[in-house]
Amino acid sequence: MKRTRPIVLGAALTSVTLVAACAGAGEDTEVSSLDLWLPPHGDFSNASEWDPILAAFEEEHGIDVNVRMIPWENYEEAYLTGITGGEGPDVGLMYAEMIGDYHAQGALVPFDEYLPNSDAPDYLYLDQGQVDGEQIAVPLVVGGARVLYYNADLLAQAGIEEPPGTWDEFLEAGRQLRDAGITPAEQAWSGHPGILNDNFYPMLWQAGGELFTEDGSATAFNSPEGVAAAEFLWELRDSEILSEAVTSLVQGDVQSNFANGQTAFMFGSDAHFPTFDAGDFELGLIGPLEGETRETFIAADALVLLEQCPDRQLCTDLVTYITSPDQMAEFHELAPYPPITAGAEYVAPQIFEEMYAQSDLFNGLPIVAGSSAVYNTLLTNLQQMMLGEKTPEQALADAATSGDQALETAQQ
Secondary structure: OOOOOOOOHHHHHHHHHHOOOOOOOOOOOOOEEEEEEEEOOOOEHHHHHHHHHHHHHHHHHEEEEEEEOOHHHHHHHHHHHHHOOOOOOEEEEEOHHHHHHHHHHHOOOOOOOHEEEEEEEEOOOOOEEEEEEEEEEEEEEEOOOOEEEEEEEHHOOOOOOOOOOEHHHHHHHHHHHHOOOOOOOEEOOOOOOHHHHHHHHHHHOOOOOOOOOOOOOOOOOHHHHHHHHHHHHHHHHHOOOOOOHHHOHHHHHHHHHHOOOOOOOEEEEEHHHHHHOOOOOEEEOOOOOOOOOOEEEEEEEEEEOOOOOHHHHHHHHHHHHOOOOHHHHHHHHHHOOOOOOOOOOOOOOHHHHHHOHHHHHEOOOOOOHHHHHHHHHHHHHHHHHOOOOOOOOHHHHHHHHHHHHHHHHOOO
């Protein structure tokens, strides 16, 4: 789940004409192979590693499944080039920022008509792949939940006996650490919009806010709840719980400082746990902090059905086959993420098992055409707030104005 990827604005996609092969529903078409595009995950990095997982499906249907493994660094570029040239996959993995744009352009086929005819497993996160009541995507890799790590040794030095569980308790603990001469917390505010997964989205949801309106046609974060989240961030900065230096820090700086025992708290992904757990201090972690609610970010990368698939039922059957417990068990041997179906074995770090069992704690980014541009402008304006150049109200108002314009352009 941890990845670096270029940002492709939604408007860039709308400037081209998508070419769909439109072999379409072609249930009577003779199909000898399907193309499946995937990125690396965990230690699962070679196309050949999918061979044993796909073998039974290929034998049952008498076809070849051609896996193309695409590095994260040029993932979006490969899809844009392939699909606009009519040479994209039949089934592929996308993340929410991609799905919205391709869905708006009609390049994806909803699964709804085909899933009832498949032997689909009991999915846990199907809602993460739905748009306007349609099943546009089926989550394959769900994880990267954002939690609050803490250095228990530093908390003890500051006389903090219990780790915080609420926003107010976190502010009070931060002041105690600051007064004791200990760096309370750090965040990275220099980087791409993915840093908002750590820094803002969880707080927005904890305040009861949303990123977009329900139909995805407008931003929704410029609300009393959104302002409360931004004000909480500014309070952390203004009270020196977050230092002035956070505006120049990147994620690697923050992770390194915490791993070296220089910072008491860090908001980060569950993927950091093995590194932090090996540090020379007692590591603790808290799930989502409690504001009005207790929610946090989770990544949900999903399989989609492309318009050019020659047999949509067969492509859907491939998706349900891959996401079935037996196949996912093999996948999770090299990429240990939480299960995506009910009853599947949990193989991720045990310390997160109880948290992952509470699916109501998690939000993924919604599937909205033009959302990448919204995240860019939201980051820019929040950075200006953290520099003291804008108030929380002004930052969100300006981000909403630019974001709504971007959505209108992408969704025309």
